Amino acid sequence: MVLREVPIEQVGRSLGRSEVIGLLFRLTVFGAVTYFTMKWMVDALDPTRKQKLNAQKQAEKLMKQIGVKNVKLSEYEMSIAAHLVDPLTMQITWRDIAGQDEVITELKETVILPVQKRHLFHGSRLLQPPKGVLLYGPPGCGKTLIAKATAKEAGFRFINLQPSTLTDKWYGESQKLTAAVFSLAVKLQPCLIFIDEIDSFLRNRSSSDHEATAMMKAQFMSLWDGLDTDHDCQVIVMGATNRPQDLDSAIMRRMPTRFHINQPCQVQREQILRLILDNERVDSDVDLGEVSRETEGFSGSDLREACRDAALFCVRDYAHSQDSDRESIRAITQSDLQRAISKMKKSKLAGAHVLLHAALG
Template sequence: MPEDSTRTFLILTLLRVSIFSLAGLITFKLLMKHLDPTNKRKANAAKTATELLDRLGLKVGKELSEYELMIASHLVDPSSIPVTWSSIGGLGSVIQEIQETVILPIKRRELFSNSQLTQPPKGVLLHGPPGCGKTMIAKATAREAGCNFINLDLSILTDKWYGESQKLAAAVFSLAEKIQPCIIFIDEIDSFLRSRNVQDHEATAMMKAQFMTLWDGINTDSNTTVIVMGATNRPHDLDKAILRRMPATFHIPLPTLSQRVDILKLVMSGEPLADNVDLYRIASQTDSFSGADLKELCRNASLYRVRDYVAATQS
């Protein structure tokens, strides 16, 4: 009898300890969840990501971690991208080269399966002056190649909690591999992956190093179709290790005279245009204008037309 009583007492004691431990663990998790300032952001990102994944028909929602869901909230449906090659004026030679070196190996993999040298590049750099169409080219490339498109917001990778930035950087590549073919687009890439120096913050240096290590990881698997595409107007600020990982480099210069004529024709297509408007003359007087500058010029001219009409009707 004493032995039975002792055994019962021990079992009840262990049961009480287990219940209290479980209750304490649940309370601790709830408390940490309540105190986590990023919890609401993570919940909103997870909701957005789930909706995007369902819309894209990607059945990976349950397989994704909370960090991958945060990155997935920046996914763009390639079919919904409103930019095509016909939307870009004056860059025919660059577009043709991108079609041949980037898009063709993705869309026709069977033609290149027996060679390691003809696989699509794992890194593409678009560089040139602002307003010359670098971002438009990246979007059109994703649309034409039929790739899932992660428009990576660099602010999402910076987290004040130690280790969180590294987890988010890892999630970028793990998500891209799960939803491949995929293009990871980083606009103003020089602000993130500029040349390293001793003045870099420890967390920033670690994140850069991990990003490059993970990038090398996708290079080792020839069957992985994940491309990191960056755009910058300061290519010389980029780390040399980053430039090595971006073998496909395309310079997007300021448009020439004939290219400015093409851009003006594209911008003014569908717009009411007087018979005496000479686009060639406008193009010849806008040397050093970018494509964005030309579009803004046309927008201002259109606004002046409306303003003059309103002023005439009110007088």
Template sequence: MQPQTRKILIDTFYIVATQILAYYGIRYMLSNARGSENQGQKERGKAVAKRLNLKGLQLNDYENTIMGEVILPDDVTVTFGQIGGLDDIIQDLNESVIYPLNHPELFTSPSGLLGSPKGLLLYGPPGCGKTMMAKALAKESGAAFINVHLSTLQDKWFGESNRLIRAVFSLAEKLQPAIIFIDEIDAFLRTRQSTEHEVSATMKAEFMTLWDGLMSSEGARVVVLGATNRPNDIDAAILRRMPKRFLVGPPGPEQRHQILSIMLKNAELEDGFDINALVRSTGGMTGSDLKEMCRNAAIRPLREYIRTNPVELQRHKERGGAGESTAQLTTEETAGVKLRPLVLTDFELTSVHHAHALGQAYNLGDDLFSLRESLD
């Protein structure tokens, strides 16, 4: 072999070997980069799987990532008994979701018409209890609750988002009965447009395709639950897949009475406290507004005590150190403090006019949503 030919072969070998090493090196670094990003999520997923005692269940990397979004019923403290003013919705959820998920033998028929709907939508103005209702449903149903976050599904590598969406449904089928919950569903599954980015469009298409595949599965005890305060922004194809829709609006007088009774159950009130007068003065307020109003009222007696007992506060500073705020009284230190009971004037109604405006604005939006449903 000529020396020149030998040199060409050696150079060619080194070039090819360098390219191969560079390819596998870059591939290794990219795989490690993605693994480090999802490592925390996978660790949470392993902890959840351990608590579920899923020793014989085989999960792939994507399902392990989604497993980190699973919320167990024991970790939820909210129950239906803590939600006031939504008894009709609670009863409907019990009959159409919880019973079919937990007692499938009662909802079998040759016609196939019995069973839980594959999609539910909770919609209404902010602060009316949609997310709280979803938490209570996770607690009361005893089902695996997959709280899907858009940040978990989105991935910078092409095609990975679709695989994560597929993992959501495959994991739900393995853990059934299961509820897939998407809060602010309008941000993810909003109306499709021709100018939409390709990645977002393929994610929506993948989600709907898998949703339909799940609906065709015999005996699959999986429900997709969405919550939003912008129902008109949700794609029409998604609304078709959510036949059960519940308007969680501002509470009426009876509902506000029930909510306030639950919130003030353990509060010390003055003798003859007129809760009906409080109910009448809070028209149009949401459940969140009522909670904030009660919180502000409950802290007023403590503020008065702090301002009128500077000596006690000075002692507290000496015990706790100069770096602590004088308002940071511990439970042990306030155990012997006698605060006055709450009176009606403690409840400032500064957000009433705002709440009225919110309710009126959303009533208009709800009318438009109803009109759109009738046209569809």
């Protein structure tokens, strides 16, 4: 059998109009079936499809909670929106932070005031809120708590951005997700983009960086700089780290407002202890001034853990007590706190020895 080419004009003459329409219809149906079949196969082979659907549902739920309506989001913006935090659901306020009065005052004046009192700063480019804020200092001293309280008190939409959110196995997807972070923040402004342990994400660039990682960092900084072109844009990037020396110099330039959250001094430790034990049953003989003197070098989280251990001693005594007349757990005493402090010091000393051995090889 010999096949030969037939000009399209001859085909048109040999077929009737109804036959041509029928042929076009069949070709259209075939193309549509092929397209949806291929799309179904690609979706079925995508291991992140279920995760993306869950992220979309979570994003839609959060958008309703924070009162955002009539805002269309792209697929990538939906993935980022799944990490939104509703300020109204945050339980952290300034009252929950002790020993950081100077930092809180500075944050109120430099970050929150220009947002809440915009009419006072309108028309001035110098008095706009900073585009980047860095909280740095030893771990466990309240950097994350301060970031949450800032978003709560200012009424910012809060995006808790994690590096894993921006990583994708497909080439080019990370750049699209990075762009979605800032486009979403602009749509939700005033918005606070918080990056905990920012040094793990935006550390010093080097020639050994993977191409995709280097492109993602470059685009993040480029889009971040783009916020400066819109002086009315109320998007702030806030980072927290205990290793500021590992941050890229270009990132440090974009975070001109920096707060050092240091280890609490004795007066601050006493304030933190009073806050932690405020709603607990504490014996009247407990001297928190003495406890604060014995906890030199303790961070806020160390003090909380020591108080938790002291409260557990009371629970253990009640659980193991043979006295049936006791109806409630006894109050925390000075000896309970001293036992907990001793335990914490041993734990910190053991951890220091482990780090020393690791450093010496």
